Amino acid sequence: MKRREENETKSAVANNTESVQKNTRNNGPVFFVEEPKYTLDDIILPSNVKEQILDVADYAHNSKVVFEDWGLEITHKYSKRMGINLYGPSGTGKTMAAHAIANYLGRKILIVNYADLESKYVGETPKNIRKAFQTAKDTHSVIFFDEADAILSRRVTNMSNATDVSVNQTRSVMLMLLNDYQDFIIFATNFIENFDSAFMRRISRHIRFELPDYECRVKLWQNYIPYKMPNNIDIKKLSTDYDGLSGSDIENAVLMAAFKSARHRDRFVSHDYVEEVVQGILKSKNENKKEMVVTKKRVVSEEYAKKQMEKSN
Ligand SMILES: Nc1ncnc2c1ncn2[C@@H]1O[C@H](COP(=O)(O)OP(=O)(O)O)[C@@H](O)[C@H]1O
Ligand SMILES: [Mg+2]
Incomplete structure (x- = not known):
């Protein structure tokens, strides 16, 4: 087997996420849209968190009327995009909530994991991200970046290896595409302390998930x-x-x-x-x-999120 093909096959095997299949002929990942698996009724959360979720879901819902039906997308070109970030410890229902929001909006969901975007080939990653956004647009599905810690955290400054370079590249392209993307977008993260302020500016709502009381x-x-x-x-x-x-x-x-x-x-x-x-x-x-002593201090705090947002405005 030629080396190129070998590598492609390896990455196909490594990528075992449900929503994506790597094409071994290197056309990049294929993003699948899914019917949301959960509804808001399935999630058990304190009422204030549920309220916040409903609030963003309603905003997104009304966006269709305001921007599309009433035409504000022409007069308010860059106000339409709305980023929301669901953050907090793992296993608290963030992925569930993303499904539930899509379900509430009557839309399908396109789940993107960081691993789906990364490519061993230089220059392929931006193409993959672009493809993810394009697929979401074409299918009118809600795009959801699950476990987005790697993408959203601060840019690596001392780029010591190829992975760092590639993570930075992914981030730059994400920022660019986020600017152009005028739709609802959801992120889920376990940490936000390392958030890049450029991302904070583009994500208008942060919803904190806690361990259940x-x-x-x-x-x-x-x-x-x-x-x-x-x-x-x-x-x-x-x-x-x-x-x-x-x-x-x-x-x-x-x-x-x-x-x-x-x-x-x-x-x-x-x-x-x-x-x-x-x-x-x-x-x-x-x-x-x-x-994980290192990650222990990366405790998520709302104050920190606010500060970061202020800093970046
Ligand atoms: N708040 C919750 N209410 C009901 N079930 C939950 C909740 N949080 C987690 N679960 C259960 O645990 C599974 C994993 O939750 P998930 O949404 O993937 O957590 P996270 O994305 O925050 O890591 C869910 O599929 C569900 O079965
Ligand atoms: Mg999850």
Whole structure:
């Protein structure tokens, strides 16, 4: 196999995201639009966060009337674009929310991951980004940059290797295309402390996702324990005794405890099993935290976001 083809095949294998398939003849990634998988009713969030989501979704909804039907897109050429950034710890429902917003707008969603954009070939990455935007435009879908930390963080100044150069290139092109793109766009990030101020200027709304509080934990446990599953789980006790769990952790804990019970041929899923699983999840989370001392200080704060925005205006 020729080296070029070999590389192309490798990158195709490396890229296993659902929404994208690499064409081995190097036509770049193909972006697929999807029907949104979640609705706003599926997400359990404190009411103020839900309100903020509804608020941006309504704004986007009304944008169609104002800009398209009433023609303000001609008179207010550069006001139409609206960027929103969903940020906060992983597993708190950011990806879900992006789907739910698209669903609320009655539009499909085009999910772009950083890995889809990166290309080993010099000059291909800008082409890929352009293609993503073009596909969203052609299909009238909501473009969603999931896990966009790499794209949105500050530009690398001491470019020590090819990856840094490539990340910078991706960012510059993103900024340029963002300027021209006059539609709703969603980002999801786990950190924003390293945000590039040029991006902050172009993203007008930031919605913070937190780990669920007691009330949300109760709802999450209720939501993810099916009524058909025999169990003696004390949801109130679990919600009181264990904070620090994300929605995703709670979903997983139920699943893992159910399988454990099934494996042991138990008649019901016991509270103790769930506790055991939860403790395991929390332990591994803490261990990861310790290992990632560097990222620990990149705690997301609204004040920081505001400051960055002010700085850039
Ligand atoms: N707030 C939530 N409400 C209901 N389910 C949730 C919530 N957060 C996470 N989940 C569950 O965990 C899974 C992963 O959540 P996801 O939206 O991918 O989190 P994030 O994008 O913030 O990392 C979801 O598919 C859902 O099953
Ligand atoms: Mg996600």
